[in-house]
Amino acid sequence: MGLFGNQFANVVEWEEYRDDILFWKWSNQEIKKGSRLIIRPGQDAIFLYNGKVEGIFTDEGSFDIESEIIPFLSTLKGFKFGFNSGIRAEVLFINTKEVTVKWGTKNPINIPAQGLPAGMPVRAFGTFCCKISDHAALIDKVAGIKRQFTVDDVQERVISMLDQLLMKWIVKEGKDMFNLQANSFDIGKGIQEDLDMEMMKIGISITTFNIASFTYPEEIQKMVTKAASQSVVGDMGRYQQMAMIDAMANGNGGGRAASDMAGMAMGMMMGQQMAGQMSQTMFGNGQQAQASQASAPASENASAGGWKFCPECGTKTEGMKFCPNCGKKLM
Template sequence: MGLFDMIRGEFIDIIEWLDDSRDTIAWRFPRHDNEIKMGAKLIVREGQLAVFVNEGRIADVFAPGTYTLTTQNLPVLSTLQGWKYGFNSPFKAEVYFFNTRQFTDLKWGTQNPIIVRDPEFGMVRLRAFGGFALRVVDPPLLLQELVGTDPQFRTEEVAEHLRQRIVSHLAPALANSGMSVLDMAANQQALGDRLAQALSAEFASIGVAIPRFIIENISLPPEVEAALDKRAQMGIVGNLDQYTKFQAATAMERAADNPDGAMGSGMGIGMGMAMGQQMAAAFQPGAQQSAAPAGPPPLPQEQWYLAVNGQQQGPFPTAALHSHVANGTLTPDTLVWKNGMAQWTPARQVPELAPFFTPQGPPPLPPQ
């Protein structure tokens, strides 16, 4: 303090605080040698409280109003001092003004994910962020616990400490809520109110309260959010069979507009429809039950291929070869092939087909 301020301080009889900031919690009134004259005016405005400190000890607390500082207004201070000289000496004391309005521009957030057990998804990691309001409710206690001799105590000096304690309460609050992650968005206000009460009880030991706690967002890891987006898309699509047909029709329209890519588009349409039908069948209730056979499958039959006029025909089951023998398609010289044969072979050389070319008739009569 300069010489001019020291001289001016000897004549100032008004003690007040006009706060020109938005983040000052406590402010110490500057006086030369901490001398406050008898009869000085103390003005405490709405949203403020004033604390008198004498020789390191809290003497009195003043609510909003205007006071004339005399021994009648400072009984505690007069008791501490003894006041043996007619109370004509200046007070050797300090005055701290406390801002009791709400500080609403404070933010919080989880630096690391919080692991909770979700009733629907199991173990999940959550991140969250938001804001909160701070209010001084017990200035003497705050002075003792945090402010100390700081001439100007700002929110930035206590914000990090509060954020750490907030996050420590957030994890059990989310874990004990019993809500699914999908339901937390609809209950963020209720969760915030619950946390505000718990945090106010926690911070009562330092003289502050949390009148308002806001949860702006609760988020999941990106890969889990991507899976939820896929699940939501499936729910929106609904009937996969109808959706597949719609997609195929759209692709056909695009193919008509692009003749050069018609072949590729046609193959894509076919593959897409086949995959879509399989998916639709898989997601329909009872699809697996209906696909299960009612009995054993039919016995496998040999399949034959015939070479007729230089063209491959078939496959034909063995039982169907009789009709080909009858219409002349299958003769002893017709080349045939089935799975397991090394090459095409004339039918007369295949033992399985010999009965087709052996004349059938009654056996010879027995001798008389």
Template sequence: MGIFNFFKGQFIEVIEWTDQNSNTMVYRFPVQNNEIKMGASLIVRESQVAIFVNEGEIADVFTPGHHVLYTQNLPILTKLKSWKTGFNSPFKAEVYFVNTKQFINQKWGTSNPIMMRDPEFGMIRLRGYGIYSYKVSDPVVFLKELFGTSGSYDTENVESHLKKMILSGLTDLFAESKIPALDLAMYYDELSTQGKEKMKERFAKFGFEITSLYIENLSLPKEVEQAMDKRTTMGVLGDMNTYTQFQAAEAIREAARNEGGGMAATGAGIGAGAAIGNAMAGAFTSNQQNTAPSSPAEPAKIACPHCQAQIRANAKFCPECGKTVKEQTASCTSCKATIKEGSKFCGECGAQQVTEKKCPSCGMLNGPTAKFCGDCGENL
């Protein structure tokens, strides 16, 4: 039996793997004593990558297809030369199959509420949950950082760590967004996209690529939701005074319908009458207050541009100084814009306002818009 196993172990291997579990990420192909023979056939299927480790070092990464492996192990000859080590070959080689498909429907959720400051409700506690998907993008980094030399590795081994990474990033994202709690629902898509971008670098450190991230729900504590329901009810009811009067009238009617006899009925009737009188008096007073004519508004006033006295806005002359209220204007001598009369500079172009032009020939003063001297005809 020992001789049979000896010769059986010298056959050249055909190395392949078909995934039987959708959550398996890494599978190490089992070879007797990890002695892969020279010329072994390696078959890598779609959605797989094979990492060939020869004598303790990563020798190559194989993509889908058929490959031939070259090692130091020659059938029979290597085994016979290994008598010093008890016929155990010192040339060890392993093949790790890495699943590169997407691992979808991975769930995340808040184990503890997220504390954040809301502009309307103040300090609130936020809970949320959703799903995400990822895949192995760099098998070498994945081998070195996570699964090492494990015979198999699945999503459960890394699920807890990835979930905590996502929660840490989303907590920071929600706080920085400063979106009011009532408006969070309309930003689910934007927050999901930003959260995915925020996670890319963190996932890449383990050789992963996050392909999607979705926020399914963000909810407030039960106490805050009850307060919101009360506020909604108040908004539906409208005028609280009218609603209070209506409630009082309903209570009075129910009391008046009480058919109990004796002093109880008499007291109820007296109380009902008093309540009706008070309600009617309150309604009458409220109506009087609503229908009372409002006092005429005081006319608006402005300051006189000459003496600064307070006058009516529609007055044409100042009752204090007698000057016209309308501001006198003139045209800029450069850009012709409308400016205040007597201004030294234009507010539009900044040009200095020249009131008169002096003739360079005869010295006569002419108007600011004159082009020729009125005395000698010299061109100005």
């Protein structure tokens, strides 16, 4: 009778592999004669016997347990199976791929801010990447009591630490409270280092931590938007150009407010142009009249009874001896 007795063959494998599961434990089944171990790409298989690690297999493929796995284990640790039927062992399948996890603050975090005794309530969200890096720590801290460990389990652990870490690195970096997004890389890098140190205690490393966005209360966001608008309005010409472009972009059903604003801006521009043209016309005509009077020959201005116009001020003086305006003698 062989090592496993006259038992039916079975297959030791991760039957329902999912990317969101970091490890899955094959257990409570008897490994029979003729059984095969199947390791797929992105997986490691760890043999456990009586709760202890007997061997770690990292090569993908299909292996005969009786002829390939057991002899290896026996050579590695002097392990001996003293059974004639089957053996009860556990096989822990590890997902070796790096997985991406979404995170977000459950509640606003009150960050200390000048002039706000209770702090500034801030929310944040983003992603982080993690992978299993220490099999021994994982088995000792997690796998011994769980059959599987998912991305949701990692997410829950990380989020439980995020409030303190976000506050720590925002305050530590001394960043501008209203410009956190511009400094998100430095803040995220500090959080990643702290998270990695904590999660390594259970055999998981945090490879990256990204902050996609910070959000403020709605009232604060409206104030920021208004301040930005006022900075643009400071340049009236630029404001008018923006209003006109906005109206043209949305003219066929784009918002009445934008169209009204564009019409007002265009009206102001047209008024300014018309005023300029009128001023130029009046000024030009006055200059032309004075020039024509000044250039008129004395023979045209003179008459039999005297001067038609005063040569001094241009007042009409036909038939007069003295100018009624300036008093100049004309005869």
